[in-house]
Amino acid sequence: ASNRTFTMIKPDAFAEGNSGAILKMIEEAGFRVVALKATQLSAALAGKFYAVHKERPFYNDLCNYMSSGPIIAAILEKDNAVADFRTLIGATNPAEAADGTIRKLFAKSIEANAVHGSDSDENAEIEGSFFFSQLERIK
Numbered sequence: 351a352s353n354r355t356f357t358m359i360k361p362d363a364f365a366e367g368n369s370g371a372i373l374k375m376i377e378e379a380g381f382r383v384v385a386l387k388a389t390q391l392s393a394a395l396a397g398k399f400y401a402v403h404k405e406r407p408f409y410n411d412l413c414n415y416m417s418s419g420p421i422i423a424a425i426l427e428k429d430n431a432v433a434d435f436r437t438l439i440g441a442t443n444p445a446e447a448a449d450g451t452i453r454k455l456f457a458k459s460i461e462a463n464a465v466h467g468s469d470s471d472e473n474a475e476i477e478g479s480f481f482f483s484q485l486e487r488i489k
């Protein structure tokens with residue numbers, strides 16, 4: 351398995367000034383930041399990123415929300431990165447997220463849920479490559 355995952359700090363968390371606290375939790379959990387940028391998606395690019403959810407009822411809202419303000423995108427490295435990062439962030443719906451998780455601490459709703467985390471090694475590579483060239487990441 352790959353030892354990398356991909357994350358975004360979403361517009362709600364960025365706007366509230368929680369990016370630093372979230373990155374601190376990520377580093378304290380043992381992840382190494384191997385690529386990082388602040389940017390803002392257009393609705394079209396958000397639609398491309400979330401194309402796998404195209405048929406879901408929340409897709410349009412999600413694309414509008416994810417393009418509504420700046421985000422931070424990052425590639426993270428750790429043994430068992432994908433699964434361990436999903437444990438660190440907690441359930442998609444913050445109402446169901448475990449105590450001490452990033453979403454429990456910072457998420458507002460199932461849509462404005464503070465952070466994204468890849469759900470598989472394959473998607474981690476696809477999503478990381480959506481934002482970062484090889485030159486933009488630590489080898």
Ligand code: CMP
Nearest residue numbers: 403408412442460461462463465466467
């Ligand atoms: P994320 O892990 O980025 O992947 C898809 C996103 O869709 C998810 O986090 C949520 O922000 C958003 N979303 C909005 N509504 C739902 C829903 N009902 N179920 C799952 N994801 C949702």
